[in-house]
Amino acid sequence: MLNLAIVGPGLVGSEFIAQITRAKLPFVRIVAISNSRRMLLNANGLSPASWTTDLAASSTQTDLAELARHTASTATGTPGTRSVIVDCTSSEHVAKQYPNWLGQGLSIVTPNKKAFSGDSALWKDIFESAKKSKSLVYHESTVGAGLPILSTLKDLVETGDSISRIEGIFSGTLSYLFNNFSSPSPTVASASFSSIVTKAKSLGYTEPDPRDDLNGMDVARKVVILARVAGLELDLKTLEVQNIVPKELQSATSAEEFMKALPSADKHFDALNEEARKEGCVLRYVGCVDPVNGCSVKLAKYPLSHPFAALTGSDNIVAFTTSYFPSPLIIQGAGAGAAVTSFGMFSDLLKIARVNGLC
Numbered sequence: 001m002l003n004l005a006i007v008g009p010g011l012v013g014s015e016f017i018a019q020i021t022r023a024k025l026p027f028v029r030i031v032a033i034s035n036s037r038r039m040l041l042n043a044n045g046l047s048p049a050s051w052t053t054d055l056a057a058s059s060t061q062t063d064l065a066e067l068a069r070h071t072a073s074t075a076t077g078t079p080g081t082r083s084v085i086v087d088c089t090s091s092e093h094v095a096k097q098y099p100n101w102l103g104q105g106l107s108i109v110t111p112n113k114k115a116f117s118g119d120s121a122l123w124k125d126i127f128e129s130a131k132k133s134k135s136l137v138y139h140e141s142t143v144g145a146g147l148p149i150l151s152t153l154k155d156l157v158e159t160g161d162s163i164s165r166i167e168g169i170f171s172g173t174l175s176y177l178f179n180n181f182s183s184p185s186p187t188v189a190s191a192s193f194s195s196i197v198t199k200a201k202s203l204g205y206t207e208p209d210p211r212d213d214l215n216g217m218d219v220a221r222k223v224v225i226l227a228r229v230a231g232l233e234l235d236l237k238t239l240e241v242q243n244i245v246p247k248e249l250q251s252a253t254s255a256e257e258f259m260k261a262l263p264s265a266d267k268h269f270d271a272l273n274e275e276a277r278k279e280g281c282v283l284r285y286v287g288c289v290d291p292v293n294g295c296s297v298k299l300a301k302y303p304l305s306h307p308f309a310a311l312t313g314s315d316n317i318v319a320f321t322t323s324y325f326p327s328p329l330i331i332q333g334a335g336a337g338a339a340v341t342s343f344g345m346f347s348d349l350l351k352i353a354r355v356n357g358l359c
Contacts, residue, residue: 001081002353003043005032005071006088007064009055012111012345013088015338019346021048027358028349031074031083034062041070064097072104082356086345087112096122102129102137109348111141111341116228117221120235123228136355138348143170143222144316146340146347147333152320153229161322163230166289168318169308170222172336173205173213174285176314182273182283184304193269194262201259205314209255215243216285216297223287227295234295242298244285276301282309307332 004020006013020028029045038058040046047054068085075083085101087094087110095115098108099122116123116139130137143149149168156163169175180196197214200206206213220241227234243250245258246265252258276283281301286308288296302308307330311317316335319328334340353359 001078002028002349002356002358003031003071003074003081003083004028004349005034005067005083005085006030007034007067007085007094008087008089008091009033009035009051010088011338012341013086014052016086016088016342016345017048017051019342020349023346025353025359027353032067032071034064034067037062039063039067041067043070043074064094068097068101068104068106072106075105080356080358082107082352084109084349084352086110086349087115088345090114092118098122098137099125099129102126102133102135105133105135107136107138107352109138109345109352111139111145111345113142113218113221113225115139116142117224117236120228120233136352138351139225140348141341141344143225144168144318144331144335144344145337146342146344147316147318147331147335149318149331150225150229152329152331153226156320156322156324157230159324161324163289163291163320163322164326165321166226166230166318167321167328168287168316169284169311170219170287170316170318170335171213171285172314172316172334173200173207173210174219175311175316175335176200176205178283178285178299179311179313181269182276184282184309190270190273192263192266194259194266197262198259209258211245211250211252211255211258214245216241219285219287220297223289223295223297226287227289230289230291232289232291232295234289240294240296240298242296244299272299280304284308284311 033040033051039060039062040055040058071083075081084107092114095112140150177196181190181193197210220239224234249261281303284302286300317332319330321328
């Protein structure tokens, strides 16, 4: 039996609960659900049909330490049962609880990038705690949502392959923006950069403040995670990250002020795009892990023959160049959204089930 505690039942968390409920797995039981204010605890299992109303009516204030103790206790003295905390948040505070949770014998499944891209001491503490307690940590959805990017990288590393370069478009938002702004087709007239950002914002593709996408920090976190899984020492403080928001717009006091001023930067982006066109290239915002030449996150030019140039919509793409794969191994597909992120988490949960002989 896998006893689950769901932390953060928002968009992704709710979808995750829906997916495991539809699957009707006899070995999965939800014993705790917690948002930032309230929590539900029941060792016999919570109702998948009524958890939303039950949580809203709960008078039990959220206490992550108590949630962890409760979840761990549901496996105590029960052979074949493992307790798992599924952290669906993006909270650094929650991420810092991982070593303690792992020390209690809890396993972890999460899309929370803060746990694996922040202080390197936390990264080490997480995996040392897991090793000592023989607990499991899976975080496939921290890079590329449901795409098998981290699992592929781990397989490459563990089979003794040598990583020459990992290069990819890791932001669905920035993928959408530059796929539409810098098209490989010479017959497609590019709309202004500001109008594309405005449309992406209206569609819900960007953060409420698009500068949180354009500053590259989301991509940077994913590059740090990839580098660390590949065995490199990398920190956000030392990673070269290009913020493509023009300096004069970085100090806008609100998202509204920024969006109003963004058309003033259209000439800047038009010039970059025209320069790329003259070279037979397109613009793409890319993260790169290179053990020899260093890691970077930046706007770069790619020839029309390159796989990155043909990307459409908001897809992610990653290319692994290794000793085994001198012609890059490429993974491409939807890299954002509740459904695919939850799929990645569900896949990780099934890995824990297999380790424990439950499926």
